[in-house]
Amino acid sequence: MHIDIDHDLCVGAGQCALAAPAVFTQDDDGFSALLPGMEDGGGDPMVREAARACPVSAITVSEMES
Structure with a gap:
């Protein structure tokens, strides 16, 4: 899978980090970010x-093509 975060839309609500703390975090400015190595x-x-x-709806999850 591929995860894309639209940083222009992100408002820093933190719901992603609460729902999937092993994948998402918040950067120094409070906006959504992926943890290192979690791009997939x-x-x-x-x-x-x-x-x-x-x-x-700042996060898009799509399947990677083989």
């Missing part, structure tokens, strides 16, 4: 829930 979600089943929890 690391197989965490909560990644899609984190995207749904975002109040401004």
Whole structure:
């Protein structure tokens, strides 16, 4: 899977970090960021829930093509 965070939309609500703390964090400015090495979600089943929890839909999760 591929995770994309639209930093222009992100308002720093932190719902992603609450839903999937093994994948998401907040940067020094309080905006959503991926933890190092988690660009593919690391197989965490909560990644899609984190995207749904975002109040401004700043997170997109897509399947990577083989």
